[in-house]
Every structure is written in structure tokens, then in C-alpha cells.
Amino acid sequence: MIWNEPIETMPPEDLKNLQSERLVSLVRYVYERCPLYKKKFDEIGVLPSDIKGIEDITQLPFTTKMDMRDSYPWGLFSRPRTDLVEIHVSSGTTGNPTLVGYTRDDIRLWGEVMARALCCAGAERDDTIQIAYGYGLFTGGLGFHYGAMEMGLTIIPISSGQTKRQIKIMQDIQPRILACTPSYCLYMVDAAKEMGIDPRSSSWQIAVLGAEPWSEAMCHEIEQAWDLLATDIYGLSEICGPGVAQECPYKSGLHLCSDVFYPEVIDPETGRPVPEGQDGELVITTLTKQGVPMIRYRTRDIVSMTHEPCRCGRTSPRTSKIKGRTDDMIVVRGINVFPSQIEHVLLGIEGTHPHYQIVIDRKEHKLDEVEIVVEVDETIFSDEIKRMHAIEQKIKKEIESVLSIGVNVRLVEPKTIARSEGKAQRVIDKRQL
Amino acid sequence: MKIKQLSVFLENRKGRLYEVCLILGQAGINIRALTIAETETFGVLRMVVDKPAAAVESFRRHSITANLTDVVAVEVPDTPGGLAGVLKILTEHDLNVEYMYGFVEKFSENALLVFRFDEPDRAYQVLTSAGVNVIGEHDIEGL
Structure with missing residues (x-):
């Protein structure tokens, strides 16, 4: 089933006209309402009247995470707080978090694109969905919730965690749809087996998985283990959260809602578009958002894109799975982590600048495990074990509070962390992504 | 009168204690008393030696974290x-x-x-x- 047939199967020419109309009014909207955008446009001498159609989008400046951080909290907003109905916060690269806000229409838009995504994955109106993404400031849980509400599905808002309970509820209520991160989906396989349940007998037939990068191999493994269809969903809180793009059962890329989120794929060095089908950085403009519209937002995600028609009938462009990042961000259990956040915490402890390394591993289908390896120098060393444990705990607690995920801290001797050309490798990712 | 104890940070690794003692031996430093406090992943070697300041200096040269207490x-x-x-x-x-x-x-x-x-x-x-x-x-x- 296609949720919004007129839009999702719109002929390319009509879609282009719609995008053009929307871009023209968006540019006028942000120029009038958001001083930061006005300043950015003025700096390069672009006036709203210069933007006459979607092809003029390349004249506009990029927006980056840095812009969000520097103008925290309200600088990129185009509406006053009284117009907002919801706010989500994700951790920023250093110091300030990233704050996004939604007007009532923005929430409706989110519900709309999420309903499209769920249908795209294969959901039907009379389905029940188990939403095992975290609810709260993280956009995963609520995004799925709004989409499922819009579609009229029966929702089990169980949120993440409590694995045995997830399995029990699945057995008792028999939902056909499961939504969670791919690693959690795989993690639940062992839990089911431990409970004496054959995962292949589960009621889940469709899984909508996202918020972290995952490979074709992992997808295959999930499908085999649970005997279901595992589909990939893409989104980021700066754009709206999940629902930006979604894989259909033909699995030839993720259908991107380009009538509302206009995509470009650029060379991250030059900022110029790359030819269709080539890898580049995904840049998105939110054509209809009101609260925090994004003009050419640099997602830092590397993808390729195609406009070739898909067998499912949708005319929207399709992106590949995420192939990498143009920055050092890593995704752990669906949470974005920047090495600079950890550096910031370590700097704040005893005012030192110890060498550290972040080791991420996913042992035998278990969840991602993060270990922070810290070299012990004279400033943090003590002859008393209790002081060393206190330092270890302090580092652990502060990093956990910044990242919102559990970490282990391991203290090691100086020069243990390998340095190449004097520079330590900050992240060791042992996961097979 | 107080005396100086030499404390050394050690990871729980095979042969590590030997390496530390070897450094002391080569520097002509004699161990008078010692004990090790251990945890799951690391230990603290505590010693009384005849030339504590010289010992810290040799450890520093070998990038081993040590201090005096x-x-x-x-x-x-x-x-x-x-x-x-x-x-x-x-x-x-x-x-x-x-x-x-x-x-x-x-x-x-x-x-x-x-x-x-x-x-x-x-x-x-x-x-x-x-x-x-x-x-x-x-x-x-x-x-």
C-alpha cells in the first residue's frame, strides 16, 4: 500500500514544480523570520527574489551542525517558542547539544512521512506495531509513534530495553511489525533463545530498523534469524527524525520524501553536486518545515542516489544505505557519538589532557559495547586503589551523562595506545558494520 | 621521620613486573620492601627503595607512571x-x-x-x- 499516492507516485515534472514552489516560499520565509539565515544569505549576496525554482538551490549557503551549535539554543528557529509543541535534544559535538523544535504542522509532517515509511516497509492499516525505539528526547520512539497514529495502527509503545518483556509482549499480543535499531533486533535473537523460544516462530513479519549504520550481511542475518523482512529507515533529528527515507520490499535503495525533504549529493570538499549514482555527502533542505527549517543541511552521511523508477511505483529518488561519514561521528546503539565529546569530559577531569581511545565492539551479536581506554599519567595516578577507582568512576559517570549510553573505562599505562605519526587513533571500531 | 614510597602503575600483563624490576636493577636501585595491590585490570606496585628519586627518573624515561608518597x-x-x-x-x-x-x-x-x-x-x-x-x-x- 502507498500511503500518499498522489505525492509518492507524482510524475517527475510535477514533483519538480512542487519543489520549486515550496523552495521559493521557504527562502522568503526564513529570510523574514530567522536573522541567522538572513545574515548567511546577505553575506553571499543572495536575495529571496534570486531563487525562482528548485534548480536555483545551489546558490544558497549550506547549513551545518556548527551553525546549530554556535546559535544554540534558538538561533536557527524561525518561530517563537510559543508556536512550538515539542522539542527534541540530541548531544552535540562538544558542549552544546543540538536542539530542534516542532510546530503542530511540523509534527503532522513527521507523522505523514513516518506513515509513508511504514507503508513503504509493508505495513497495512490493521497491523499492530511494537515500537522498541527509545521514547523521549531521542526522536526514534515518538517519530514512529506519530506515523503509526497517523496510519491508525495499534501501537505497543514499549520503548527500548527490557528484552525479555519485549519477547513476552510479542508472544502475547502478536504484532506483525517491529521497530528498533538493527543491533537491538539482533540482540533479541539470543534473548528469545534463552527463553526457549524459536525466533523464527515470532509474530514479527516486518522490521523497520534504523538510527545506526548496518550492512547487507547484518540485514541477511536478521532476516534469517527471525524469518522476517528487515527494512532500513533513515532520518536525523535536524531534519525531523526517522522518516526521511525508507526501503521498500524491493530493497533497491531508500525512498526519500523529496517533496518535503529536497536531497542533493555533493562532493564534501568542493560542495558541488556529484553525478547521479556517485558517492557523496547527502545534503537536505526541508521544504515545508516551520519551526527549524533547514537550508541545505550537511548531513555528513555518505550515500549515492538514483532517480530511476522503482518497481514499487514510487517516483521518489532513492538513496543507498549510508556508506560512511565525512566527519568522525560514530553511531553506538543508535546514539551519535563524537570523539570530541569524550575529549571534552577528560579535559574537565583534573584539568589533564590524557591520551585516550574509544573502542567499540559488538561481541557475538550482543549490543554495542564502548570502552574508553585512558592512559594513566602522573596527574591522575595515585598509590591508593580507592582513588584510582574513584577516577575511573568519575570518568565513566561523566561520559555516560554526556553520551546517554553506558561505557566501560579501562586505565592503561602510558604509551599503550598506538600513535601513528605522533597522532593517536581515537576510535577503534571493531564492529562488522 | 617519614620515608618515600615509590608507587608504580602497572597493567595486569604478563612480564610487566619483570620489566619494571629490570629497569630498577639496571639503574642500580635496590628494593627494600614491596607489595602489590591489584584490581581486575591494573595494579599498583608499592616499594621502598634505596634511591627513590633516581627510580622515578628512570621510570619516567621508560614512560612508566610512578610517583613518591x-x-x-x-x-x-x-x-x-x-x-x-x-x-x-x-x-x-x-x-x-x-x-x-x-x-x-x-x-x-x-x-x-x-x-x-x-x-x-x-x-x-x-x-x-x-x-x-x-x-x-x-x-x-x-x-
């Missing part, structure tokens, strides 16, 4: 109840022992113990005024 070396009668007698004084004065260990060698006819206190200065005062013999750096060099 004030401890009190106390002569304890090598008879039943000898240690209890010393601890009684400490308890009466509300002095908390963080940890303690013994010297390899005897000092005259008595055992020699190293005490790590939170308040080493007060501990020294209390012990000496109670007539307990506290050993100085000089005595250790002569061992």
Missing part, C-alpha cells in the same frame, strides 16, 4: 602481639591505616613495617611520643 616505617617487636601493640596506639589516636606491608629484611631484632596513613605527620608524632621507633631514610640506605 610519604609513608612511615615502623620498628615492630618480632614477638606475639608486637603488631597489635603498635595498632593499639594508632586506634587510640584515631589514626586510619590505608595499607601496610613488611620489609624484606629485619631491622636489628625487630620486624620493619611500612604504614600508609592519611595523616603521615600526625602518625609520626603519635608513634614517636609513644616510644615506637620510626625509621628514617638514612637507616634504610644502610640496610
